[in-house]
Ligand SMILES: Nc1ncnc2c1ncn2[C@@H]1O[C@H](COP(=O)(O)OP(=O)(O)OP(=O)(O)O)[C@@H](O)[C@H]1O
């Protein structure tokens with residue numbers, strides 16, 4: 001038993017900004033810190049399931065069974081140890097998830113009920129959401145204590161961020177009064193780019209300086225390599241010094257922020 005782990009949803013309807021990379025970078029940092037996390041893959045692309053060693057050819061139970069009403073016991077049956085090691089477990093996605101539609105508002109809260117029952121076994125539960133603001137992401141936000149918006153500092157990477165913030169407000173008002181916008185994690189920050197600087201200024205005007213988590217995550221080839229090779233970023237040692245430092249610091253912030261969560 002490690003105490004109540006906060007349930008954290010990584011969101012943005014924009015694809016490719018780094019929701020999965022940030023989820024897995026934080027999981028890697030947690031493992032290096034001797035903690036336990038559960039990664040919940042709520043994306044039919046099943047990227048984090050694949051990186052964490054789930055074999056898509058098997059018909060194991062998945063998060064789809066939990067959305068269908070499996071409860072905490074159903075979730076516990078679907079949780080797998082990841083291929084990374086003891087610190088990271090996986091509630092895998094399923095390619096069929098894309099067709100999921102809630103029959104009513106109660107269906108949206110099923111995932112939360114199930115995950116709250118599991119969260120005590122973990123230091124954090126990290127939900128990797130799909131690039132949409134559709135039903136699945138609504139279920140993810142309805143399940144979460146904290147929402148983190150992942151963005152990249154490009155014109156397209158920032159488009160639609162107000163819609164994400166509005167969706168979080170909507171879930172807070174209607175279904176999940178425990179949900180808090182924890183802030184914005186900025187990913188893929190190039191070493192030198194006037195364009196990125198302008199976009200960061202724009203981001204500050206949209207969300208406010210205090211909402212932006214520090215440090216930002218640098219753009220580094222090794223982050224993509226870690227995903228492609230299905231390995232934790234921490235296993236790259238000196239070749240990944242800056243991203244490792246960034247994920248360690250963000251994990252420490254997430255732990256601090258998690259301690260304020262009450263449910
Ligand atoms: N900091 C980074 N530096 C370099 N490449 C990165 C970084 N973060 C992510 N990438 C690469 O960008 C691509 C998209 O990242 P990722 O899959 O994490 O985004 P995503 O938001 O989860 O995408 P989707 O919306 O499709 O789920 C991947 O190829 C990944 O390796």
Ligand SMILES: [Mg+2]
Pocket residue numbers: 018019020021043047128129
């Ligand atoms: Mg993803």
